[in-house]
Amino acid sequence: MASWSHLCAVQPRRLAELACVAVKESFQNQPGLRVGTQLVEAAERVAQEMGLQRLFVLTTQAHHWFERLGYLPAGVDALPAEKQKFYNLQRKSKVLIKTLETA
Numbered sequence: 001m002a003s004w005s006h007l008c009a010v011q012p013r014r015l016a017e018l019a020c021v022a023v024k025e026s027f028q029n030q031p032g033l034r035v036g037t038q039l040v041e042a043a044e045r046v047a048q049e050m051g052l053q054r055l056f057v058l059t060t061q062a063h064h065w066f067e068r069l070g071y072l073p074a075g076v077d078a079l080p081a082e083k084q085k086f087y088n089l090q091r092k093s094k095v096l097i098k099t100l101e102t103a
Helices: 035-049 063-068 081-085
Strands: 003-010 015-023 054-059 072-074 094-099
Touching: 015 035, 035 054, 054 063, 063 072, 063 094
Parallel strands: 015 054
Antiparallel strands: 003 015, 054 094, 072 094
16 A cells, blocks of 8 residues: 545534545655655545535644645644644644645
């Protein structure tokens, strides 16, 4: 498997978490492949088809990459209440949110 991601919807707020985005090391930084970018774009399309309006990610290492894909930095307070309860301050994950385009 070259890559993986998980989309977890929080319907009342039309928001979902894009989690566990991973690309096998041998597929990373391969000119022209864009495996990770294609994976995120596919998840965004699925989220739009589900009627979701925004996606958020938590990342400790890839925030610059997500920002290049249109995700904007946000505070922990922008997360759903249930997610805020379990946010681990020691991990120092960055919160990023993207508003999806409507059809």
